Amino acid sequence: NAGVTQTPKFQVLKTGQSMTLQCAQDMNHNSMYWYRQDPGMGLRLIYYSASEGTTDKGEVPNGYNVSRLNKREFSLRLESAAPSQTSVYFCASRFTSSGANVLTFGAGSRLTVL
Amino acid sequence: TQLLEQSPQFLSIQEGENLTVYCNSSSVFSSLQWYRQEPGEGPVLLVTVVTGGEVKKLKRLTFQFGDARKDSSLHITAAQPGDTGLYLCAGTNAGKSTFGDGTTLTVKP
Numbered sequence: 101n102a103g104v105t106q107t108p109k110f111q112v113l114k115t116g117q118s119m120t121l122q123c124a125q126d127m128n129h130n131s132m133y134w135y136r137q138d139p140g141m142g143l144r145l146i147y148y149s150a151s152e153g154t155t156d157k158g159e160v161p162n163g164y165n166v167s168r169l170n171k172r173e174f175s176l177r178l179e180s181a182a183p184s185q186t187s188v189y190f191c192a193s194r195f196t197s198s199g200a201n202v203l204t205f206g207a208g209s210r211l212t213v214l
Numbered sequence: 215t216q217l218l219e220q221s222p223q224f225l226s227i228q229e230g231e232n233l234t235v236y237c238n239s240s241s242v243f244s245s246l247q248w249y250r251q252e253p254g255e256g257p258v259l260l261v262t263v264v265t266g267g268e269v270k271k272l273k274r275l276t277f278q279f280g281d282a283r284k285d286s287s288l289h290i291t292a293a294q295p296g297d298t299g300l301y302l303c304a305g306t307n308a309g310k311s312t313f314g315d316g317t318t319l320t321v322k323p
Contacts, residue, residue: 104256131309140223142302142315143257150309158310190256194309203247203304203311205256 102126106191106206113181113213121176121209123191131194132174133158133203134166136187143190149174181213217241218305220314228322230292235317237303238285244307246279246286251300251316260288293321 104125113119125132130151135143145158149168163185165177178185188210192203218239227233237246245264249257261270263279263286270277274297276289290297298321304311 133311135313140315142220143304143313145310145312148310159312192256202259202262203249203257205258207254207256 104191104193104204104206106189106209108209109207110210111212113178113211115182115213117181118177118179119181119211120178121189121191121211122173123175123206124173125191125193125204126172127193127195127204128171129193129195129204130171132168133192133194134164134174134176135190135192136160137190137208138187146176146189178211181211183213185211186213187211218303218312218314220301220303220317222317223315224318224320226320226322227293229294231321233290233293233319235288235301235303235319236285237287237305237314239305240284241305241307242283243305244283245305246283247304247306247311248277248286248288249302249304251302257300257302290319293319295321295323297321 107122133148134146144160147166149155152171167175188208191206195202221236247262248260251257261277266281266283268279274291278287301317303314
């Protein structure tokens with residue numbers, strides 16, 4: 101299984117440009133998440149989708165929008181990129197079993213905003 | 215906001231030494247996970263603990279969940295260069311995980 105697939109792996113944008121990060125999972129997980137990771141700051145939750153058709157804000161949602169296209173796909177859109185959005189973005193999906201929570205992550209998308 | 219504090223932030227040791235990484239919070243979590251991340255890759259789950267006081271062992275790694283389910287520790291025995299990486303703890307409630315800032319471990323041969 102491919103697990104969680106993110107595209108693109110790398111992207112350079114100019115301030116004010118827009119772009120969409122794509123994420124797909126083939127594990128039939130209900131929940132999907134977008135995190136950003138900055139040096140020394142761990143992973144911060146941007147948006148999540150507990151199930152198909154629902155989305156909710158996380159810790160740092162400003163400047164982002166998301167779409168849960170179907171059960172497999174969850175995209176993250178930057179409408180007007182800012183240098184503060186330079187980061188590594190990770191998509192993840194969640195499997196719950198016996199009360200435990202397991203996040204499976206993609207390989208990340210490194211975004212630079214000039 | 216549920217905060218998780220990890221310590222130390224950086225750790226550089228010689229092969230064969232033992233080490234402990236701590237993850238502390240003032241919040242109670244229904245479960246806590248430890249992940250390991252290598253450069254250019256996403257975090258990979260090492261273990262999940264659910265019950266207060268729970269201890270899990272994974273080869274040379276020992277994970278403990280505090281009795282009050284607010285803190286956890288990761289102990290590595292006889293560290294090897296292959297253990298080098300970023301170790302992240304995450305506390306989970308209601309399907310959302312909050313991550314600590316991570317501990318960067320370097321094990322020198």
